[in-house]
Amino acid sequence: MxxxxxxxxxxxxxxxxxxxxxxxxxxxxxxxxxxxxxxxxxxxxxxxxxxxxxxxxxxxxxxxxxxxxxxxxxxxxxxxxxxxxxxxxxxxxxxxxxxxxxxxxxxxxxxxxxxxxxxxxxxxxxxxxxxxxxxxxxxxxxxxxxxxxxxxxxxDVVSALSGSGPAYVFLLIEAMQEAGITLGIPASVSLDLARATIRGAGMLADSKRVDPRSLRLAVTSPGGMTAAAIAVFEELGLRHQTLAAVKAAAQRAQVLSAHADE
Ligand SMILES: NC(=O)C1=CN([C@@H]2O[C@H](COP(=O)(O)OP(=O)(O)OC[C@H]3O[C@@H](n4cnc5c(N)ncnc54)[C@H](OP(=O)(O)O)[C@@H]3O)[C@@H](O)[C@H]2O)C=CC1
Ligand SMILES: O=C(O)[C@@H]1CCC=N1
Known part of the structure; x- marks a missing residue:
């Protein structure tokens, strides 16, 4: 056996x-x-x-x-x-x-x-x-x-967060790489930078175990570069997009459940 x-x-x-x-x-x-x-x-x-x-x-x-x-x-x-x-x-x-x-x-x-x-x-x-x-x-x-x-x-909601979640992070890596390429960085360098940054940020969040907001603020100098980027993310609705995406995934679970019965 x-x-x-x-x-x-x-x-x-x-x-x-x-x-x-x-x-x-x-x-x-x-x-x-x-x-x-x-x-x-x-x-x-x-x-x-x-x-x-x-x-x-x-x-x-x-x-x-x-x-x-x-x-x-x-x-x-x-x-x-x-x-x-x-x-x-x-x-x-x-x-x-x-x-x-x-x-x-x-x-x-x-x-x-x-x-x-x-x-x-x-x-x-x-x-x-x-x-x-x-x-x-x-x-x-x-x-x-x-x-x-x-x-x-x-x-269903947990599945939408942690089951599907790696794909959201990979999408962010793709988007960071594409931004780098568009702004003149070679594709391989841009990918290495995005990948290593996500790895380091994930490890830092995991090891510090503090509110991620405080980690974000530690990067975000008032009036500096990061603040300019975060303002664009907030203005374009990253939080709203994330909620809508997680909701869509959780709702899809109900459709999968119904199809599985057929
Ligand atoms: N991918 C992910 O990140 C996650 C997936 N899941 C769940 O895991 C399950 C599998 O997903 P995933 O691995 O992505 O799917 P895949 O299609 O990659 O893998 C499923 C595999 O099972 C085979 N298969 C289907 N029916 C049988 C059977 N009766 N006997 C033997 N083999 C069979 C398929 O073959 P064939 O292609 O020929 O049909 C295929 O190779 C899903 O239910 C999904 O919801 C859960 C969490 C995360
Ligand atoms: O996309 C899916 O349906 C599966 C479940 C969570 C991750 N992959």
Missing amino acids: YDLLVVGGGAMGGALAVGMGGAEGGPRSIAILDHTPAKAQAIASMLPAGAAVNTLEPAEVYLLAVKPHHMRGVLSSLPVGAKAISVAAGVRLEQLKSWAPSGCEVVRAMPNTACEIAAGVTAICGDENDGALIARAKELFQLVGEVFVIAENQF
């Missing part, structure tokens, strides 16, 4: 398998199942104890990392009594449980792709009577970053 079987060797399943498989004290054996065997094999080859499999072989825990509309098919094929963790956006516990065979336990997790390098953030939720599986999910996801156990009614 495998300690963990990851179904779906795409962006998220791959990141989790690589992150968990490479972590000290992680699952001793990880199997990966994907529609495309070569994808599963590529992931397995990166792990000390990884195997690509072609069917749902016995496993202590099944980590389901397929798209929301594939979740019903995968859950209904699980063995009776299986323990499963779904990372699908939007798809609710009630739906997941209704598709799984009898005696299965299912909880939800919302990781992000930084789990691949053990710098992820994962939210977990489950029903009260699934405490043991919630605890196991917590152990697994703590191998690859920070974990928050939250109520399911907060899951």
